[in-house]
Structure formats: structure tokens, C-alpha cells
Amino acid sequence: MRCRRTKAGRRVITLICARTRQGRYVEALELLRDAQRHGHPPGRYVLPSLLRACGGLSDLNSGEKLHGFAVRSSFVSDAFVGCALIDMYCRCGCIDSARKVFDFMPKRDAAVWNSMVSGYVRLGFAGDSMRIFRNMILGGVEADSSTWNSLIFGFSSAGDVRMALYLSRTMGVYGVEPDVFSWTSLISGFVRSFHNREAFETFRQMTATSGVRPSSVTISSLLPACASVADGKCGMILHGYAVVIGVHSELFVSSSLVDMYAKCGFISDAVNVFAEMTRKSTVSWNSMIFGYANNGYCGDAINLYHQMENDGVKPDHLTLTAVLTACSHAGMVGLGRALFHSMQKEYGIQPRLEHYACMVDLLGRAGHLVEAYNLIKEIPMEADLFVWGALLGACRNHGNVELAKLAASHLVKLETEKCGSYLMMSNILADAGRQQVQIEAVMTESSFYRSPPVESVQELVRRDPTRIPDEYVRDDDDHDEQGDAVQPHHFSSLQLPVVDLSLLSGGHPDEAHKLDMACREWGFFQVVNHGVDEELLLKTKDVTDKFFELPFEEKLKHSLDTERFMEGYGRSYAGPKDQKRDWGDMLMLMVYPEKFRSSKYWPSSPPEFMEVIEAFSAEVNRVAREILAALSLLMGMNRDGLLELHKEVVQVLRANYYPPCCKPHQVVGISPHSDACTITLLLQDDQTTGLQIQHAGKWAPVQPIPNALVANVGDVLEIWSNGRYKSIEHRAMPNSARARISLASFVCLNSDAEIEPLEAAVGGAGHTKMYGKIKYGDYVKRVWETIQSGKTKFMQRVKLQSEYSQVIDHVKE
Ligand SMILES: O=C(O)CCC(=O)C(=O)O
Numbered sequence: 001m002r003c004r005r006t007k008a009g010r011r012v013i014t015l016i017c018a019r020t021r022q023g024r025y026v027e028a029l030e031l032l033r034d035a036q037r038h039g040h041p042p043g044r045y046v047l048p049s050l051l052r053a054c055g056g057l058s059d060l061n062s063g064e065k066l067h068g069f070a071v072r073s074s075f076v077s078d079a080f081v082g083c084a085l086i087d088m089y090c091r092c093g094c095i096d097s098a099r100k101v102f103d104f105m106p107k108r109d110a111a112v113w114n115s116m117v118s119g120y121v122r123l124g125f126a127g128d129s130m131r132i133f134r135n136m137i138l139g140g141v142e143a144d145s146s147t148w149n150s151l152i153f154g155f156s157s158a159g160d161v162r163m164a165l166y167l168s169r170t171m172g173v174y175g176v177e178p179d180v181f182s183w184t185s186l187i188s189g190f191v192r193s194f195h196n197r198e199a200f201e202t203f204r205q206m207t208a209t210s211g212v213r214p215s216s217v218t219i220s221s222l223l224p225a226c227a228s229v230a231d232g233k234c235g236m237i238l239h240g241y242a243v244v245i246g247v248h249s250e251l252f253v254s255s256s257l258v259d260m261y262a263k264c265g266f267i268s269d270a271v272n273v274f275a276e277m278t279r280k281s282t283v284s285w286n287s288m289i290f291g292y293a294n295n296g297y298c299g300d301a302i303n304l305y306h307q308m309e310n311d312g313v314k315p316d317h318l319t320l321t322a323v324l325t326a327c328s329h330a331g332m333v334g335l336g337r338a339l340f341h342s343m344q345k346e347y348g349i350q351p352r353l354e355h356y357a358c359m360v361d362l363l364g365r366a367g368h369l370v371e372a373y374n375l376i377k378e379i380p381m382e383a384d385l386f387v388w389g390a391l392l393g394a395c396r397n398h399g400n401v402e403l404a405k406l407a408a409s410h411l412v413k414l415e416t417e418k419c420g421s422y423l424m425m426s427n428i429l430a431d432a433g434r435q436q437v438q439i440e441a442v443m444t445e446s447s448f449y450r451s452p453p454v455e456s457v458q459e460l461v462r463r464d465p466t467r468i469p470d471e472y473v474r475d476d477d478d479h480d481e482q483g484d485a486v487q488p489h490h491f492s493s494l495q496l497p498v499v500d501l502s503l504l505s506g507g508h509p510d511e512a513h514k515l516d517m518a519c520r521e522w523g524f525f526q527v528v529n530h531g532v533d534e535e536l537l538l539k540t541k542d543v544t545d546k547f548f549e550l551p552f553e554e555k556l557k558h559s560l561d562t563e564r565f566m567e568g569y570g571r572s573y574a575g576p577k578d579q580k581r582d583w584g585d586m587l588m589l590m591v592y593p594e595k596f597r598s599s600k601y602w603p604s605s606p607p608e609f610m611e612v613i614e615a616f617s618a619e620v621n622r623v624a625r626e627i628l629a630a631l632s633l634l635m636g637m638n639r640d641g642l643l644e645l646h647k648e649v650v651q652v653l654r655a656n657y658y659p660p661c662c663k664p665h666q667v668v669g670i671s672p673h674s675d676a677c678t679i680t681l682l683l684q685d686d687q688t689t690g691l692q693i694q695h696a697g698k699w700a701p702v703q704p705i706p707n708a709l710v711a712n713v714g715d716v717l718e719i720w721s722n723g724r725y726k727s728i729e730h731r732a733m734p735n736s737a738r739a740r741i742s743l744a745s746f747v748c749l750n751s752d753a754e755i756e757p758l759e760a761a762v763g764g765a766g767h768t769k770m771y772g773k774i775k776y777g778d779y780v781k782r783v784w785e786t787i788q789s790g791k792t793k794f795m796q797r798v799k800l801q802s803e804y805s806q807v808i809d810h811v812k813e
């Protein structure tokens with residue numbers, strides 16, 4: 001403060017600096033306000049601390065006021081103040097303001113350049129950080145290890161493996177040897193961009209050859225990689241390593257260990273680590289409570305929450321989300337209610353939309369539908385899709401058509417604004433239902449199956465990798481939607497379930513429970529230990545790769561035509577001319593029954609294509625049957641129940657090829673859709689993340705687990721289960737670095753088989769069948785009609801509702 005020469009002034013400066021160092025930013029700013037009230041404006045030495053507090057709180061308003069003050073008092077030309085201003089603006093997400101401060105600084109030392117470099121990195125602009133770096137070098141300022149480490153982190157977290165590794169090798173040439181921070185930057189960046197293999201490999205090199213010892217930060221950065229691929233064994237090895245180097249009991253490491261073990265399903269290991277922790281943060285408690293809740297130990301989650309309270313640890317909003325989720329799953333309505341009502345009073349936690357959604361889910365599951373609806377009416381902000389979705393789901397389960405209508409009307413409104421909707425689909429469907437007669441007529445006139453001329457995105461990229469024709473560029477709405485993808489750190493408590501097929505086939509009840517939960521809550525899961533030979537998986541990817549790498553003319557020999565149902569080679573789903581196109585090519589093949597195969601669509605090159613795809617498809621078929629058997633048991637049938645309903649298993653293979661795109665955020669690899677089949681098994685690239693699924697109202701990336709198959713519930717299973725199992729919307733996104741290949745095997749049924757909710761799933765008299773009866777062949781036709789008609793922005797799922805369509809009809813009136 002200006003009065004720093006007085007004793008009181010010095011004390012305030014010391015206090016503010018201390019509070020900021022401890023991360024107690026609110027108190028630091030309160031001290032400032034207090035001092036200002038007493039007529040003491042901030043001085044030059046305390047300004048950087050105050051700006052850091054503003055940045056830490058993302059309090060742009062206070063930061064700007066301090067900036068104004070710094071300009072008026074000329075402190076702004078001070079290098080420390082300048083760095084702090086740049087940092088504050090970047091933490092508040094205002095890169096342009098940070099850049100202005102930087103541009104106007106009269107003298108820039110290495111620290112100022114570093115602030116700008118790390119500011120760009122923080123906001124994900126690796127390319128800009130490189131430009132600043134270049135100017136720094138050209139300006140004769142020497143880069144230090146902090147500059148290099150920021151750049152390395154920028155490129156590794158952007159997923160640019162080559163550049164990140166190049167930088168880490170080059171820094172030595174400039175006289176700056178990589179230190180533990182450089183290695184950790186590489187590793188944590190790779191983990192953030194889902195390049196887990198590269199992260200592990202870098203860790204291996206670090207420990208084997210670099211002579212640099214990993215720190216607790218290195219270990220805790222790498223542990224989430226084990227969690228994300230559910231590789232508990234690898235996590236255990238890292239745990240052992242942490243013990244050897246003596247960092248296992250540091251707070252960050254042990255919290256990450258709890259999180260890793262819980263996400264890998266090793267709940268007792270998580271409990272052991274948690275019990276041994278001498279110091280626990282709210283993050284550690286949250287990890288354990290989420291761990292219990294997500295693994296089905298809801299009672300333990302709730303007990304632990306009480307223990308947390310008894311230990312005097314203050315819960316945060318995530319703790320409440322975790323414990324309310326546990327209450328909901330355990331059906332503990334009273335406790336959930338009490339917690340919800342006390343969270344604000346006792347802990348000062350303002351309920352957020354996710355807490356309301358948990359409460360609606362909790363009340364709805366227990367059948368308190370009116371109370372759930374009344375709660376929604378009390379929400380002080382606009383209820384989101386998740387809240388209304390929870391109510392609609394509950395209404396469906398309890399057969400309350402009136403409230404379902406209401407929930408649906410809100411969802412339709414929200415979805416109309418947002419697009420990519422669950423209910424809009426139904427809306428369209430209801431439409432399709434009414435117009436069935438006209439549709440049949442249109443189909444007979446055969447405009448329906450008319451395929452577009454074959455084009456190829458791969459060719460487009462081959463010709464000019466920098467060009468994206470307008471018809472592929474998504475408009476602003478789509479951009480918003482993509483920007484909405486869940487980031488890995490938001491995803492901490494949400495892991496795609498992993499089902500071990502060998503345990504499932506062996507009748508392991510926990511595994512069946514996991515499968516049931518996965519189909520209900522996610523609609524997606526990863527299948528491991530499926531017994532498909534690793535070499536066969538490699539070969540399958542290899543022949544697919546080779547096919548797409550053939551000259552265009554070669555591939556055209558197998559192109560889709562108008563005679564058959566979208567079979568053959570061509571570009572991805574084709575809607576009408578004015579509809580945006582997907583950034584991908586595909587090859588669609590009928591695999592089973594063999595009589596459906598048409599040799600003209602099957603590539604003759606590479607020569608082993610058919611043999612490999614046949615072997616692969618047979619294995620997929622086996623895996624699918626195992627899963628169907630387990631689901632049959634879960635749905636109260638004998639093992640063959642679902643299989644018999646197929647009348648005949650029809651297996652369709654769709655090989656997708658998504659070329660790299662210079663501006664991947666402007667395009668979509670495959671538009672949001674659900675699969676019109678029973679279940680889908682997807683073999684995806686182990687290295688490249690591209691698949692995203694709708695979860696909790698956001699797009700969640702599915703991180704590849706090497707050699708796993710991704711399984712998802714299709715529309716037919718949703719119908720059979722009367723909505724208990726969810727056919728979830730998903731999409732695929734390309735990236736700028738490399739092409740991605742995926743092979744989706746759709747398990748379908750005979751087109752004459754009739755589909756409708758199974759009696760056992762409806763739950764007897766008085767319960768509502770949420771879908772009407774239809775022949776599968778007609779159902780598929782409707783799906784395609786909907787896409788081809790371009791009535792929807794994206795390909796939409798076609799659902800056939802009985803009561804549900806009444807709901808929509810009502811809403812539309
Ligand atoms: O490429 C992917 O990851 C998704 C493919 C897909 O959803 C499909 O082919 O239906």
C-alpha cells in the first residue's frame with residue numbers, strides 16, 4: 001500500500017501477499033477493499049499479488065479496475081506489474097487484453113515474454129505462443145527453461161506430438177537442458193490430449209535414459225492416463241514407483257491414486273490408499289465418494305460423506321453432486337432431500353443445475369413426480385436439458401403421461417434452440433408416423449433410395465489439404481455445440497464403463513450389474529478381454545487402411561449405387577444438397593447372412609480383405625451374441641431370448657475413414673445419430689480419439705482403450721427394453737494431424753421381425769408401452785427417409801412412440 005512505510009501499511013502488504021500465496025484470493029481482495037476504505041490505494045509491490053488473486057478468481061472486473069489504477073499511477077510500465085496484468089487477463093480468458101498490455105510495455109525482459117508465451121499456452125493457442133517465441137529470439141532475448149517448458153506443454157496438450165518432442169530435443173541445442181518440469185510438461189500435455197501411449201513412452205524414457213528423476217507432479221499427471229484407459233495394472237506399477245521414490249504419500253499423488261483405482265474398478269485399493277492418507281483435501285474426499293457411488297457402493301459413499309462432515313472438512317459443490325448421485329441410486333430420498341435443503345445454509349453452496357438435476361432424478365426414480373416437478377418450478381435459473389430429461393425419464397418409468405407432456409414441451413423448446421435433439425427426433429418421428437402413407441408412396445416412386453453421386457472427402461484432401469468446401473463447414477450453432485465437448489478434467493467422475501467379457505460370459509454377477517448400469521446410464525461401454533486375437537484386430541485395421549489408400553478409381557469399382565440399400569463405397573451419409581456434409585468416406589458391407597453378400601461391393605484389393613473381414617466379423621458376431629445373452633438374462637429371459645427375437649441376425653459392417661482436416665473444428669466426421677440396430681460393436685483407432693457421445697447434456701469423448709471394442713445400445717434394444725436401455729446419440733470428429741479409421745459392426749434383425757417393448761420390460765398392466773409396434777424393415781426405411789428428406793439438421797434417430805408420440809403431438813398443437 002502507499003502507506004507501506006507505516007507499520008499498519010506494511011502489515012496489510014504482508015497479509016495480502018500471504019493470502020494470495022495460500023490461494024485465499026477472496027480474503028486478499030477483501031483486505032484491499034478494507035485498505036481502500038481507509039484511504040490507502042494499492043502500491044506497486046502489492047499490485048502483482050492482487051492481480052494474481054483476481055486471475056485466480058477469474059474476477060475480470062476487479063482486475064480491470066486494478067489495471068486502470070496501474071495506468072493512472074504509471075506502475076503499468078513496471079515489468080512485475082506488466083507480467084501480472086498479462087497473467088491476470090489470460091486467467092480471465094481475455095487474450096486480446098493481455099496482448100495489448102504486452103504490446104504497450106516499453107521494456108520486455110524474459111519474464112514478460114514468458115508471461116505472454118504461457119498465456120497463449122494456457123488458452124490453447126500453441127501456434128501463437130510459437131510466434132511470440134520466435135519474436136523473442138529474434139529480439140535477442142534468451143529463452144529460459146520456463147519458456148521452453150511452456151511451449152512443450154502447449155504443443156503436447158494440443159496433441160501435436162511431433163512438435164512437442166521436437167521442442168524437447170531442441171532446447172538442449174539452445175543451452176537449456178530439459179529438467180523435471182520439461183519432462184512433466186510433455187507427459188501431462190500428452191495425457192490431457194489423450195495421447196496416453198506417448199505419455200507412458202515419455203515416462204519410460206525419462207526414467208530409463210534421461211537421468212532426471214520424476215517428481216510427485218510427474219506421477220500425479222500420469223495416473224489419470226491409467227484411469228482413462230482403465231488400466232489398473234499400469235496404475236499399480238506407477239503406485240509402486242511412487243513408493244520407491246518416496247512420493248506416494250504426497251497429497252496430489254495419493255488423491256490421484258484414489259481416483260485411478262476407483263475408476264479402474266479396484267475399489268478396495270482406492271479405499272486402502274484413502275485410509276492411509278495422513279492429509280486429505282476436499283479433492284481426495286470427492287474422489288473416494290465418487291469412486292464408491294460410481295462403482296455401485298452407494299451406502300459407503302453416503303457414510304463417507306458423513307465421515308467427511310465429522311472430520312470438519314468442508315464439502316464443495318462436487319461433493320454434493322457425488323453424494324446426491326449416491327442417494328439417488330440408493331433410493332435414499334429423505335437423506336437426499338435433507339442434504340439438498342441444507343447445502344446452502346450449512347456450507348454456503350448455492351445449488352447448481354447439476355444438483356437440481358440430481359434431485360429431480362432422485363425424486364423421480366422414487367416416484368415422487370409431482371414433487372420433482374415442483375422443485376423444477378423453484379429453480380431460480382432456467383432448467384436445462386438434463387433437469388427436464390430427468391423428469392421425462394422418470395415419467396416414462398412411472399407412466400405419468402401428463403407430466404411427461406409437460407417435460408417434453410420444455411425439452412422441445414430447449415432443443416429447438418439447441419438442435420441435435422433427443423426430442424426433436426421424436427417430433428420428426430411423430431411426423432413421420434402420421435405421414436407413413438405418403439412415405440410409402442414416395443418410396444415406391446424410388447426417389448427414396450436414390451444415392452448421391454459418389455464423392456470422396458479423402459480425394460478432396462488429397463487434392464488440396466488446405467481447402468474445406470462450404471458444404472462441409474458447419475454454421476455457428478454447430479461450432480457452439482462442438483465447443484461444448486466435455487473436457488477431460490470436467491470428466492473426472494465420468495468414465496465410460498468397461499465390461500470384461502470373460503467375466504460376463506463366466507456369469508460373474510458384478511459384471512452383469514456393470515453391463516446393466518452401462519446400458520441404462522450410458523448406452524455405451526468398452527468391452528475388454530473379449531478374446532478376439534490382437535493380431536486379427538491389427539490385420540482388420542490394416543486391410544481397411546489399405547483399401548482406403550487405393551487410388552480413387554480402384555475404390556469406385558465398389559461404389560454404392562441405387563439398387564441396394566446404401567451398400568458399397570462412398571462418402572458418408574448423404575442428405576439433400578443443401579444439407580451440410582460429413583467429413584468422411586465409408587465402405588458399407590452386408591456380412592451376415594452370407595446370402596446377402598454382393599461380391600461387387602467387396603474390395604478385391606488388398607487380396608486378403610475378404611478373408612480378414614470375414615474372420616473379424618465372425619469374432620464380432622460371437623462377442624455380440626455373448627452380450628445379447630447376458631442382456632437377455634438381465635431382461636428376465638433365457639440366454640437366447642434376444643437372439644430369437646432377431647429371427648435372423650443381420651450383420652452390417654461400416655468402415656469409416658475420416659481424413660485429417662486443416663480446421664477440424666469447422667467440420668463433423670459423422671453427424672450426431674443413434675444406431676438403428678440392436679447393438680453396435682466398434683473397433684476404433686487406438687491412438688486417435690474421435691468418437692464422442694452424449695452424456696449429461698454434453699459431448700463426451702470416448703478415449704480408446706487399446707484392443708477394446710466399443711459397444712453401444714441401438715434403437716431396437718431401447719425399444720425392446722421400453723426405454724430402460726438407452727440408444728445414445730453419438731458423432732465422430734476428425735483431427736488435423738492424421739486420418740482416423742473405425743469399423744462399426746451393426747447387429748440388426750430380419751426386416752420382417754416386429755419390434756415393440758417386451759412385456760417383461762413394460763412391467764405389467766398399468767404401465768405404459770412407450771413405443772408402438774413396427775416391422776424392423778419399415779423402421780429402417782423411416783430412418784433413411786428422415787435423413788434423406790433433410791427435414792432434420794442432422795441425421796436423427798427415428799423412434800416410434802405410442803404414448804410418447806401423443807406427448808409430442810400435444811406439444812406441437
Ligand atoms: O467413427 C466412429 O467412432 C463412430 C462411427 C459410427 O457411429 C457409425 O458408423 O455409426
Ligand SMILES: [Fe+2]
Pocket residue numbers: 673674675680730744
Ligand atoms: Fe453410430
